[in-house]
Amino acid sequence: MKGEEWLFKINDHIYVVDFQGFEYPHCNCLLVKDDINCLLDNSPGKDDLEYLSKLPIDIIINSHGHIDHYLCNERFSYSKIYMHQADQAITQSADKYLEAFGLKMLTQNPVLQQLYLNSVKYCTTMIDDTISEGQIINLGSTKIQVLHLPGHSPGHCGFLFPDKGFIFTADIDISSFGPWYANLNSSITDYAQSIERIIAMKPDFIISGHGEALIKDNLPHKLTNYRDIIFARQERIIELLYRGYHSLYDLARQCPIYIKFPRPQEVFFIYEQVMILAHLRYMEERGQLIREADRYYLKDGIRPAKSYSV
Numbered sequence: 563m564k565g566e567e568w569l570f571k572i573n574d575h576i577y578v579v580d581f582q583g584f585e586y587p588h589c590n591c592l593l594v595k596d597d598i599n600c601l602l603d604n605s606p607g608k609d610d611l612e613y614l615s616k617l618p619i620d621i622i623i624n625s626h627g628h629i630d631h632y633l634c635n636e637r638f639s640y641s642k643i644y645m646h647q648a649d650q651a652i653t654q655s656a657d658k659y660l661e662a663f664g665l666k667m668l669t670q671n672p673v674l675q676q677l678y679l680n681s682v683k684y685c686t687t688m689i690d691d692t693i694s695e696g697q698i699i700n701l702g703s704t705k706i707q708v709l710h711l712p713g714h715s716p717g718h719c720g721f722l723f724p725d726k727g728f729i730f731t732a733d734i735d736i737s738s739f740g741p742w743y744a745n746l747n748s749s750i751t752d753y754a755q756s757i758e759r760i761i762a763m764k765p766d767f768i769i770s771g772h773g774e775a776l777i778k779d780n781l782p783h784k785l786t787n788y789r790d791i792i793f794a795r796q797e798r799i800i801e802l803l804y805r806g807y808h809s810l811y812d813l814a815r816q817c818p819i820y821i822k823f824p825r826p827q828e829v830f831f832i833y834e835q836v837m838i839l840a841h842l843r844y845m846e847e848r849g850q851l852i853r854e855a856d857r858y859y860l861k862d863g864i865r866p867a868k869s870y871s872v
């Protein structure tokens with residue numbers, strides 16, 4: 563069995579429970595052993611879970627309401643569990659989870675809906691209390707400050723360790739997949755602002771929720787590039803609208819977000835549509851788009867950046 567010696571130690575109290583690679587439904591978690599023992603996010607690999615479940619974990623803080631961050635909460639029935647209010651509803655009902663992920667609006671196929679719930683290993687979780695922007699969680703010699711960093715989901719939070727100079731950024735993970743905002747209440751504006759907030763805070767390093775856990779080298783550059791993936795997608799969507807793709811379905815078939823659909827394609831086709839909808843909302847808010855029934859048109863004067871240079 564794995565033990566403490568396997569964990570990546572940040573200091574005498576803080577350990578990264580990292581999950582190598584991208585394998586759903588797992589994520590990198592942080593363990594704080596202090597006067598109060600705390601686990602930040604809770605979907606570790608099997609061996610780490612065995613180790614963690616033998617510890618007296620007093621509190622678990624979930625960064626947000628996606629299963630790959632709270633999957634193992636039920637193994638810690640004695641722990642007090644915290645999550646931002648805005649993400650709690652989807653952790654209490656499979657129907658609400660499907661609804662948030664577009665699996666109600668964009669498909670009425672019960673087989674696909676059930677397949678989705680099975681494949682994401684949907685389960686509900688107990689939540690004892692909420693967390694909110696600016697809240698300080700005092701664990702003894704370790705203090706954690708809650709940063710509400712919405713966009714990925716409305717209740718998505720990061721965690722600043724004020725006297726240690728780093729932030730646990732959860733699903734602002736700087737992965738090559740790019741920012742994910744495929745909930746119907748995800749927001750591109752919020753996502754970009756959350757990334758910019760992290761850049762402005764100038765942390766020494768971040769701990770990311772997926773992939774390589776500790777990211778330190780060229781951090782501002784990496785965060786900026788990660789944010790700019792959103793704007794590159796935006797540009798591709800403007801180009802498609804300009805070239806005559808006006809329905810959500812036709813836009814999504816051109817795959818401007820993922821470029822090439824990952825598997826399972828049925829699910830990623832829905833993610834693609836929900837993320838395109840986030841871009842269309844973003845453009846509508848800026849007065850760049852006209853919507854007529856289910857069709858979208860660029861307002862006069864809005865053209866792809868490339869077309870200005872030809």
Ligand SMILES: [Zn+2]
Pocket residue numbers: 626628714733
């Ligand atoms: Zn997530």
